[in-house]
Amino acid sequence: MRTRLKVRKQPPAEMLSSKLIFAIRIPGSVDLHPHIRKILRxxxxxxxxxxxxxxxxELTLKRLLVVEPFVTYGFPNLKNVKELIYKKGRGFLxxxxxxxxxxxxxxKALGSHGIICLEDLVHEIATVGPHFRDAxxxxxxxxxKCPERRLQMKKKPYKDGGDSGDRGDKINELIEKLN
Structure with missing residues (x-):
């Protein structure tokens, strides 16, 4: 873990240009280091x-780099954000x-932040608005759901043929398979 972090100390600049990330936990080892488990929590x-x-x-991207072998992430488009919230969305009250x-x-839950309907919630998430954290x-x-071809915890990141790590815009294809 330490050698991987030494190689990639800083997140790439193009990742900070996009404001929204969708991260998915992929199957992996059951015995996780307590630090990894804490970050995933x-x-x-x-x-x-x-x-x-x-x-x-920057903090989120550094955390994602630490847990990179156990997650895959990328930049979702508006269509997939909307479909995820409409199909699989559940809230806490x-x-x-x-x-x-x-x-x-x-x-009732988010009215104080000006979010009164499902469309407002989708808009707040997709645009990473001022009340994104609350939403x-x-x-x-x-x-x-589980895809037809199982995601596996491999030593290789996505760019080298594995499943973990940064997918960029290719996360949209994975979201469509898993939704």
Whole structure:
């Protein structure tokens, strides 16, 4: 882990230009280092094949570099953001999960931030608006289905033929398979 981090200390500059990242936890080792497990918990990816929307900050990108063998990530387009929230979206209200079927519940949870319907929620996530953090925490991590060709924890990153690591815009193809 240390040698991998020494090689890639800084996240690439093109990753900071995009504001929204969708990260998916892929199957991997059961016995994780406590530091890796802690970072995955902070990113809300405790279970395999769960996905979360993240804001592309320098801290987030450094965390993703640390847990790179266990996650794949990239930049989703508006179509996939909308489909994920409509199909798989679930929210928290009073620590109780519920499907995103009623605008009343969304307004009750996020109305103070000006988010009163599902379209407002999609817009806030897709544009990484000023209340992105609250909207993202309101959404539960997305439970994705298993693809036809299983994702495997390989030593190689995506750019070298593996499944882990930065996919860039190719994450959209994976989201369509898993959604």
């Amino acid at each position: 902070k990113l809300r990816m405790t279970k395999v094949l769960t996905g979360v929307f993240l804001k592309a900050t 009073d620590k109780e999960p519920f499907p995103l079927t009623s605008n009343d519940l969304i307004e 993202s925490k309101f959404l539960m991590p997305f439970k994705l």
